[in-house]
Amino acid sequence: MSMKTPYSNIRKLIEIQKNISYKALGSLRPPGYAPRLVVGLDAAYSRIYGGVAVAVIIDYVSGSLLDYSVAIGEPRLEYIPGLLAFREAPLFYTALQGLRHEYDLLVIDGHGISHPRKAGIATHIGLALGKPSIGVAKKKLYGNEVYIKKLGECNVHPCTIGYVADPETGEKLAYMVLPNKRSRAPIYISPGANIDLETALKTVTSMLKGTRLPLPTYHADKISKHIARLLDRGVLKPNQLKGGLGRLDHFMPRI
DNA sequence: GCGACAG
DNA sequence: ATCTTGTCGC
Numbered sequence: 001m002s003m004k005t006p007y008s009n010i011r012k013l014i015e016i017q018k019n020i021s022y023k024a025l026g027s028l029r030p031p032g033y034a035p036r037l038v039v040g041l042d043a044a045y046s047r048i049y050g051g052v053a054v055a056v057i058i059d060y061v062s063g064s065l066l067d068y069s070v071a072i073g074e075p076r077l078e079y080i081p082g083l084l085a086f087r088e089a090p091l092f093y094t095a096l097q098g099l100r101h102e103y104d105l106l107v108i109d110g111h112g113i114s115h116p117r118k119a120g121i122a123t124h125i126g127l128a129l130g131k132p133s134i135g136v137a138k139k140k141l142y143g144n145e146v147y148i149k150k151l152g153e154c155n156v157h158p159c160t161i162g163y164v165a166d167p168e169t170g171e172k173l174a175y176m177v178l179p180n181k182r183s184r185a186p187i188y189i190s191p192g193a194n195i196d197l198e199t200a201l202k203t204v205t206s207m208l209k210g211t212r213l214p215l216p217t218y219h220a221d222k223i224s225k226h227i228a229r230l231l232d233r234g235v236l237k238p239n240q241l242k243g244g245l246g247r248l249d250h251f252m253p254r255i
Numbered sequence: 256g257c258g259a260c261a262g
Numbered sequence: 263a264t265c266t267t268g269t270c271g272c
Contacts, residue, residue: 043262045263079263081260088262110261120261141261182271188261228264 002050002075002087013083017119024113024123024193031132031195035060035105035203040216041092041125042109044224046231049238050074053091054224057101058216063209065219069098070227070241081141084110085121092125105195106133107204107216112192114164114174116142122192133192134200135174136217140164140188143173154178158205161186175201179208187212 005013040056049072056068071094077087092108111120112135120141126133143164154161157180164174174190175197191200207214213221230236 043263045262047264051263079262081262084261115261135261137261139261140259142259 002078005077005080010080010083013086014117017082017085017117017124020124020127021113021115021118024127025118027127027194028113028191028196029194030199031104033104035132037066037101037103038105038107038207038216039096039099039103040107040214040218040220041095042217042220042224043088043091044221044228046072046228049231051088051091052224052228052231053088053095054220054227055092055095055099056216056219056223057099057103058207058219060105060207063207063215067100068219068223069095070223071095071098072227072231072238072241082116085119085124089121089124089128092121093128096129104132105203106131106192107207107214108133108135108192109137109213109217109221111135111137111141111174111188112190112200114141114143114188114190118173120190120192122190124192126193126195130194132195134195134204135188135190135192136204136214137174137188137190138185138212143167145176147176151178157181158208160201160205164188164190172197177201177205177208179212180210183212 043053053071057066075087108122112122122133122135147162159178162176174188176186
């Protein structure tokens with residue numbers, strides 16, 4: 001079980017996010033190059049060992065899964081809406097270090113700037129690593145949903161059905177996309193850092209292969225859940241994992 | 256006080 | 263996220 005965090009510390013984490021978003025918002029421009037290798041990040045949870053973070057590498061052109069890395073460990077923080085990055089990013093960072101390839105882009109399960117302080121987990125990670133990052137979330141966290149299309153008008157998928165607007169300024173923070181024929185609910189695509197909203201949309205929709213999630217996140221999701229199951233069944237031991245045990249000393253500020 | 260609330 | 267049985271649809 002993760003530690004409970006006092007309200008005083010929560011305020012400090014919120015201040016850190018304001019600092020992060022200040023820098024990240026100035027980085028939201030087109031990368032200027034097409035991605036070659038793309039990382040997908042997702043986490044599942046094992047009852048025994050805690051978080052199971054998986055980083056995968058996908059070849060953007062072929063869609064091939066080239067590599068993956070795992071990090072496990074008990075998160076230091078409980079889940080608090082808006083503060084997900086402080087819970088999961090340390091594990092993601094560890095998983096990333098086990099990767100054998102360099103990469104151009106990160107696709108992360110969760111939000112980017114479509115966040116109360118414009119500092120979702122994709123923003124934290126993209127800014128810290130100095131790479132383009134995109135958040136792909138399955139549920140809205142913040143903002144007003146604006147529909148630019150009726151659901152019935154979406155014949156060809158993926159279909160951009162609307163966007164999420166900043167309640168203060170009306171600025172577009174994320175696009176809502178129906179990834180395939182089956183899904184009733186959209187996915188939310190927002191830039192994390194070092195990329196703009198339009199490029200984020202194009203890039204992610206081009207990696208939708210009939211699945212609800214884009215290929216990188218799709219694979220990371222499947223692998224992390226699978227490993228969490230094996231761990232809880234005792235079929236797999238933490239020391240057998242590629243990427244090893246998670247060191248949680250990164251991304252967590254001293255509070 | 257009430258509703259919202261990534262994973 | 264995870265816990266869980268049945269159930270709707272291709």
